[in-house]
Amino acid sequence: MELVNNRYTIGGVDALSLVEEFGAPIYVYDTAIIRRQYEMLDTAFSGVRHKIKYACKALNNISILKFIRSLGAGLDAVSLNEIHLAMQAGFTSQEIMYTPNCVSFEELKQAVALGVAMNIDNLPLLEQFGKEYGGSIPLCIRINPHIMAGGNLKISTGHVDSKFGVSVHQLEELLAVVEAHSINVVAVHMHTGSEIADAEIILKGAEILIEMARNFPNLQYLDFGGGMKVAYKPGDKAVPTLDIGAKLAERVNEFSKERGREIEVWLEPGKFLVSEAGTFLVRTNVVKRTPARTFAGVDSGLNHLIRPMFYDAYHHIANISNLTGTQQQYTVCGYICETDNFAWDRDLAEVREGDVLAFHNAGAYGFTMSSQYNARPRPAEVLVHNGKAHLIRTRETLEDILRNQIVVEL
Numbered sequence: 001m002e003l004v005n006n007r008y009t010i011g012g013v014d015a016l017s018l019v020e021e022f023g024a025p026i027y028v029y030d031t032a033i034i035r036r037q038y039e040m041l042d043t044a045f046s047g048v049r050h051k052i053k054y055a056c057k058a059l060n061n062i063s064i065l066k067f068i069r070s071l072g073a074g075l076d077a078v079s080l081n082e083i084h085l086a087m088q089a090g091f092t093s094q095e096i097m098y099t100p101n102c103v104s105f106e107e108l109k110q111a112v113a114l115g116v117a118m119n120i121d122n123l124p125l126l127e128q129f130g131k132e133y134g135g136s137i138p139l140c141i142r143i144n145p146h147i148m149a150g151g152n153l154k155i156s157t158g159h160v161d162s163k164f165g166v167s168v169h170q171l172e173e174l175l176a177v178v179e180a181h182s183i184n185v186v187a188v189h190m191h192t193g194s195e196i197a198d199a200e201i202i203l204k205g206a207e208i209l210i211e212m213a214r215n216f217p218n219l220q221y222l223d224f225g226g227g228m229k230v231a232y233k234p235g236d237k238a239v240p241t242l243d244i245g246a247k248l249a250e251r252v253n254e255f256s257k258e259r260g261r262e263i264e265v266w267l268e269p270g271k272f273l274v275s276e277a278g279t280f281l282v283r284t285n286v287v288k289r290t291p292a293r294t295f296a297g298v299d300s301g302l303n304h305l306i307r308p309m310f311y312d313a314y315h316h317i318a319n320i321s322n323l324t325g326t327q328q329q330y331t332v333c334g335y336i337c338e339t340d341n342f343a344w345d346r347d348l349a350e351v352r353e354g355d356v357l358a359f360h361n362a363g364a365y366g367f368t369m370s371s372q373y374n375a376r377p378r379p380a381e382v383l384v385h386n387g388k389a390h391l392i393r394t395r396e397t398l399e400d401i402l403r404n405q406i407v408v409e410l
């Protein structure tokens with residue numbers, strides 16, 4: 001979102017006019033920002049052969065997937081349905097990586113049948129996989145390097161207590177299973193958390209992954225996962241992409257020399273590509289003063305954007321209806337019958353009933369984590385591309401809430 005001539009715009013389109021046209025609450029995405037982020041990452045890793053697999057759990061609207069594919073990206077899926085969404089968007093099975101955890105062997109077999117690249121994150125499943133397929137399906141193994149990475153514990157996935165990956169300390173067991181079934185390991189993978197801002201931690205993880213990779217003679221690529229941080233708060237530092245790209249490229253090229261074959265780098269950014277491209281626009285229902293604070297109650301809640309309540313995540317908020325209003329402190333809350341505060345103490349230009357508030361960084365883990373809690377429909381989604389706004393998902397209605405319910409006579 002940009003301030004142009006005292007109006008907030010998204011991809012060149014006036015944000016308030018989008019609310020007039022499509023209603024509130026509404027998610028709006030800007031393809032120009034997704035492109036900017038993609039190109040930034042692609043450039044940062046230009047020193048090494050690499051593939052960018054968009055982690056679509058961040059935002060999986062098919063129109064967005066189609067756009068990201070047009071940029072040249074592949075896709076990272078964590079469920080069978082994400083694979084199907086990707087295929088509907090035009091991704092071929094070769095372009096899709098399947099990175100599930102704790103799924104049934106049944107689900108794994110279905111993914112194999114779809115022909116996607118497979119990533120396995122635990123030994124019991126690897127054992128079953130080996131028994132069924134031997135070395136006939138190339139496989140990536142997810143390693144847990146036991147490093148503390150990511151913005152906070154809830155979004156850290158590579159530490160010793162995390163459910164993800166095969167522990168680095170289980171190398172011997174891993175190799176025994178691989179050998180017993182002649183499993184064809186072509187890659188090792190790590191994804192150690194979200195909102196990683198520190199180049200050192202990524203490089204430390206990479207060193208551990210390379211150490212693991214030495215055990216697999218058929219190795220073709222190293223998958224460093226996602227988790228690159230973007231700025232959420234004003235003044236926040238994003239991940240130093242260029243620095244990390246250059247250092248990882250150098251390190252992997254060195255490893256390629258050691259192996260005598262070109263080892264590729266795979267990356268799985270989610271948030272990095274789409275977080276800043278999304279804005280969530282809501283309308284203020286009520287401004288309520290209590291002895292303790294002033295609440296700005298909006299027509300949304302944890303049903304639409306759960307990150308502030310689930311992760312204590314900071315989302316920058318702007319009152320885009322009253323740019324010149326005097327700054328006052330508000331507790332911005334939702335309409336759900338829970339304590340669904342988006343922000344406890346936030347300075348905003350004076351908020352009046354009816355004002356539209358804009359949540360920044362709403363592209364990643366916004367709509368995809370939404371629910372129908374309190375029997376409230378999910379919002380609509382709009383995509384702005386080349387100065388034009390397209391509705392890419394209609395607002396849900398009561399019918400969507402009633403769908404699948406079976407009324408029995410008791």
Ligand SMILES: *Cc1c(COP(=O)(O)O)cnc(C)c1O
Nearest residue numbers: 055099194226227268269270271
């Ligand atoms: C969620 C996820 C990602 C993306 O994480 P971001 O923090 O959004 O970049 C990448 N890889 C895997 C395996 C994931 O589960």
